[in-house]
Amino acid sequence: MLIAQISDTHILPPTSDQPAAKLRADCLRQCVADINRHQPDAVIFTGDTVQHARPDEYAWLRELLAPLQAPLYVVPGNRDDKSQMRAAFSDFAFLPGDGEFFHYVIDDHDTRLVGLDSTLADERKGRFCDARQAWLDSTLSVQPDQPTLLFIHHPPFDVGEHYIGGYRRSEEAAQLEEIVGRNAQVVGLLCGHVHWPVSREWAGTQARIMPSVAVDVRKGVDEDEARQRPIYMLHELSRVTGLASHAITVPA
Numbered sequence: 001m002l003i004a005q006i007s008d009t010h011i012l013p014p015t016s017d018q019p020a021a022k023l024r025a026d027c028l029r030q031c032v033a034d035i036n037r038h039q040p041d042a043v044i045f046t047g048d049t050v051q052h053a054r055p056d057e058y059a060w061l062r063e064l065l066a067p068l069q070a071p072l073y074v075v076p077g078n079r080d081d082k083s084q085m086r087a088a089f090s091d092f093a094f095l096p097g098d099g100e101f102f103h104y105v106i107d108d109h110d111t112r113l114v115g116l117d118s119t120l121a122d123e124r125k126g127r128f129c130d131a132r133q134a135w136l137d138s139t140l141s142v143q144p145d146q147p148t149l150l151f152i153h154h155p156p157f158d159v160g161e162h163y164i165g166g167y168r169r170s171e172e173a174a175q176l177e178e179i180v181g182r183n184a185q186v187v188g189l190l191c192g193h194v195h196w197p198v199s200r201e202w203a204g205t206q207a208r209i210m211p212s213v214a215v216d217v218r219k220g221v222d223e224d225e226a227r228q229r230p231i232y233m234l235h236e237l238s239r240v241t242g243l244a245s246h247a248i249t250v251p252a
């Protein structure tokens, strides 16, 4: 199974006269076109889709995403607003139409996909409260032998000096790690938020953070090599090799 990941596009209103508005829209547009070329089975979007959670930003985001050919699965970031997102993506059948949390399971593919919600209104840091822990625990217990990929905005681990204590309550990140650690079917966790690329082991599985698609806010990318071109991820999943991830720089 081939999965493309995009994250932290931070789209601004189309009417904005900030130079970043056109730049970020161009970054996403170019990623979408290049992702289509690779024909992935699914596209995962790990949040911070827009900058101010305004309806006009979400409408513009949907226009930019419209050419995507593969099914798209999105989770919110701290920049997103869940009710605005629900309204903007109301035609997406898998999304929970109501309820406090924006989490869900996709059983349409070889790998089970589980979108997790690490956000709370007016909170910059990650949250993974008791209710979310219970939901993940019971969701994973239903199919313990089916390879499962998780995706979430906030990484539940530190990244050097760039990202420390990313969860408001460290015990919630620890609980997430504990649940994943006793579910051997989890083949990986895809994250955003830090804007900085990371590949590591975590909770007995593989974790990835991708740099932001928006080149003006990304970090940890060699710009001599990337030359301000947008980057997205391609993740190959197989029962033999597990999760193999590649950063794709969109050609000029």
Ligand SMILES: [Fe+2]
Residues within 6 Å of the ligand: 008, 010, 048, 077, 193, 194, 195, 212
């Ligand atoms: Fe972000």
